[in-house]
Structure formats: structure tokens, C-alpha cells
Amino acid sequence: MIRSSTIEISRAKNGREVIVKIAEEKDLKDIFKIIRERRKERAEREREPKIQELTAEEKAWWAVSITNSDPDTRTLLVQLNQNIVGQLTIGRHKSVTDNTVVVLSLDVIRTYRSNGLARMLMNCALSEAKDSLNAELVELWAIVQNTHAVNLYRSVGFQQTGEILRSKDKTWCGQPADRIHMIKHLQG
């Protein structure tokens, strides 16, 4: 069974109508496009010679995660003028406790940023985690130097726990891309 639903219709900072919806199988191509854009951005930032393309395994993971084959994962999409321009994926943290949900990935296509779209996705994801996945805690790992993302997480109530994941190989502008752990308790 495939999930399909609009969960919010709102306005972007520029006044245009924005729809946040749960991803369907037909959205896979758009999701892959968004992820490729992010990887292209990383290759440019890190001066890597080529873009790391999505593998068959990764594509299969996405296909499963947006169908009911994996009821513990949700991909939320943000749509502007019929175009899907961002995604946020959450999943239940199976190795910790049943009541914890992890933010697995978040992207807004470059040209659509600073319009409040990531904030909209995040607020919808927090409601989805609480009401649909019955989570009590949401956690994520953010690259220290990714200040836009860290600012967003702080502004919706995430707090740093002090735990740091040292990077073995990933970089951010040539520096080790260490990750900070952030959590948000969902109120009853």
C-alpha cells in the first residue's frame, strides 16, 4: 500500500502557496533529483572531481521507505508551483528505543532556500513523529559547520546533548565534518 496525503497547505515567505505532503512512489524521481543536487553542491564545496551518484542500493532504500513496506519511515515533501523542491525523512530509531525518531535527511533545493520551507517541513515532521509514529523524542546529527541547519534545528527547539561524532573521512570546506547530536522532546 502506498501512502499519499497532503498534510499542510501554507504560504512561503514570498507569499506563494506551499504544500507539504507525504511522499508517494511517483515522487521517487523528484527525491533522487533533490539528493543529486545536494551531492552536486557537496562536490562543488569540497572540490571533489565528481558527484557521488545514488547507488542501486540507495534507490531501493528510498523506494521501500516511501511505501508501507517500511511503516517506521516517513518522507515529507514540500511542493511549490507543482514542483517538489525539498524533502525531510524521519525514521524510528530501532537500535535505541521505540519512542525515538531520527531525522535522517533534510534538503531544500538551493534556489528555493530562505523561504521558510525547511521550517515548514520540520514542523510537519515533528507533528508526524508525535501523532503518527507516537514518538516522544526526536534526534538528529548535524555537521558543526552547517550553521543554516543548526540554526534551524535550534529555532524549532532542538538542543545539543554534547555528544560529538568525529568524522573519519567526510569534510566540510576541507575541515573534518564532525557531527553534533541534538534532541527535542515532544510534549504530551
Ligand SMILES: CC(C)(COP(=O)(O)OP(=O)(O)OC[C@H]1O[C@@H](n2cnc3c(N)ncnc32)[C@H](O)[C@@H]1OP(=O)(O)O)[C@@H](O)C(=O)NCCC(=O)NCCS
Ligand atoms: C539547511 C536547509 C535545509 C535550510 O533550508 P531553508 O528552506 O533555506 O530554511 P528556512 O528558510 O526554513 O529557514 C529556517 C531557519 O534556518 C536558519 N537558516 C536558513 N537559512 C539561513 C541562512 N542563510 N543563514 C543563517 N540561518 C539560516 C534560520 O534559523 C532560519 O530561520 P529564520 O528564517 O526565522 O531566520 C538548506 O540550507 C539545505 O537544504 N541545505 C543543504 C542540505 C543540508 O545541509 N541539510 C541539513 C543536513 S543536517
